[in-house]
């Protein structure tokens with residue numbers, strides 16, 4: 169059930185930004201990624217150029233092994249390219265040290281994975297609080313932000329539940345709250361619905377769409393699922409480490 | 419501080435393993451606290467502070483008797499309030515399993531030297547009067563049910579009688595108790611009248627194992643001890659005078675080098691605990707590699723992740739260690755009771771040693787898992803590589 173109205177009114181402290189400002193938030197120029205196994209070198213991404221506008225909801229599709237995750241990890245600052253430049257918000261991130269990159273990720277990127285990747289020993293709210301531990305917010309401020317993020321994903325009632333007491337869809341929504349809580353510039357999702365059934369997947373996708381439309385979050389989502397890709401504002405196809413340009417979705 | 423709940427929750431990742439590891443740590447540190455306390459006690463040098471009683475024995479060995487002729491010369495030393503003498507009797511009551519110490523003593527002198535023993539005046543009189551008399555400590559009475567008037571057969575493994583037998587018989591004329599709980603706990607012994615003993619024994623007349631000296635002023639005890647030993651220097655009966663506490667300890671010292679034994683035991687224990695805890699920590703990190711990758715994804719730096727793992731190791735070792743040390747304090751009380759009056763206490767120095775050990779152990783078991791978590795590559799760990 170697609171239920172945009174089921175989400176609480178925007179009590180969340182982000183500035184809603186309904187009019188997308190069409191400047192390139194992410195700018196990728198001549199990016200290659202190679203892996204060397206013994207004597208063999210595999211080029212996973214080859215001289216890739218790509219701009220992603222601020223306020224975009226981009227679906228990245230393509231066959232298995234085409235390099236989607238690799239590209240997403242580069243944009244999210246989890247990995248570094250072999251060649252080329254990556255700018256996010258006009259800052260080059262392809263040459264940052266591991267520590268600087270960690271700081272940058274904490275400030276600018278929210279990650280959502282296929283298998284939720286919550287810490288099993290922590291409650292939902294403690295999981296959501298994790299990124300805030302790296303900020304200088306006080307305990308009370310953190311508590312408030314966590315409550316707001318959980319409200320956005322509609323899980324206020326489950327705040328004290330551990331991941332194993334939640335369904336897959338609920339766990340993914342906790343993960344989304346965790347990705348949101350520090351108010352990042354960019355949400356990066358690798359097959360966020362890959363482990364969910366259709367109905368639950370639609371709920372999660374509707375939530376992402378709401379975050380894009382009503383909170384102005386720029387979202388890059390890898391998916392295998394054409395239905396899922398329809399929730400995005402743009403679709404991109406990859407094959408063998410290169411982009412195959414295609415039309416925009418609704 | 420804000421990371422503490424995270425460290426705490428991580429500890430409980432595998433509850434059974436946590437409990438088992440904590441039990442091992444607790445046991446190891448309890449042993450550590452107790453053995454170090456005993457070791458410190460035994461390795462402490464002569465300490466005359468507050469000693470109001472001294473024991474003089476033959477310099478070579480306490481098994482070597484001293485002639486009673488020394489008595490007036492010891493009494494003549496200034497500051498000596500009262501002198502008693504005592505000979506270990508070595509008697510077996512019916513069966514070898516029933517062993518308790520007996521000492522033959524001159525009743526009046528002994529009771530003057532040990533005001534901590536309480537017995538009714540008429541029984542004291544009876545003990546002084548009755549040459550074959552004995553007084554029995556309260557704890558022995560509780561164990562064997564001795565009553566006044568009982569004739570107790572004791573077979574001495576040291577002393578034969580003039581008639582060639584080893585079968586002695588003593589009549590219970592009094593029952594003594596300790597002045598307080600501490601002394602009551604030590605009252606599992608028996609005093610025999612030296613009068614009958616010295617008349618009836620086949621050899622060694624006119625000698626005793628040790629002299630017990632009550633000093634008038636504890637501050638003078640060291641000087642008096644030195645005076646006594648100097649008095650008999652270069653004579654056939656050279657003496658060694660110690661405080662009662664040191665003398666008690668010297669018994670145990672003869673078992674061997676306590677410090678060395680303790681070190682060896684603790685070495686083995688901590689080698690084991692290093693393996694157990696090290697295994698727990700490395701498993702705990704190996705199983706949670708994806709979780710550490712997630713933390714790094716969220717922006718936790720390599721240094722923070724290292725610190726989190728080390729903090730977990732510290733929490734583990736401190737919790738187990740501190741519980742163990744608290745138990746050691748309790749165990750020390752029990753052991754004190756068994757050691758008859760040598761108080762085994764977990765001294766501050768032992769606490770310091772224990773804390774240092776906990777820290778060193780935590781570092782040793784935490785550092786390699788911590789470095790492993792530090793080095794992990796996010797994308798590989800997330801992809802399960």
Ligand SMILES: Nc1ncnc2c1ncn2[C@@H]1O[C@H](COP(=O)(O)OP(=O)(O)OP(=O)(O)O)[C@@H](O)[C@H]1O
Nearest residue numbers: 203210212230231232233234235236237238239798
């Ligand atoms: N660390 C690595 N070492 C060697 N090869 C790698 C490494 N990481 C990725 N690859 C290779 O790069 C290629 C692209 O991988 P990537 O994970 O980006 O694909 P993907 O498009 O996300 O596929 P899927 O849809 O199956 O998730 C694959 O052939 C993979 O084997």
Ligand SMILES: [Mg+2]
Nearest residue numbers: 236237238358
């Ligand atoms: Mg992938």
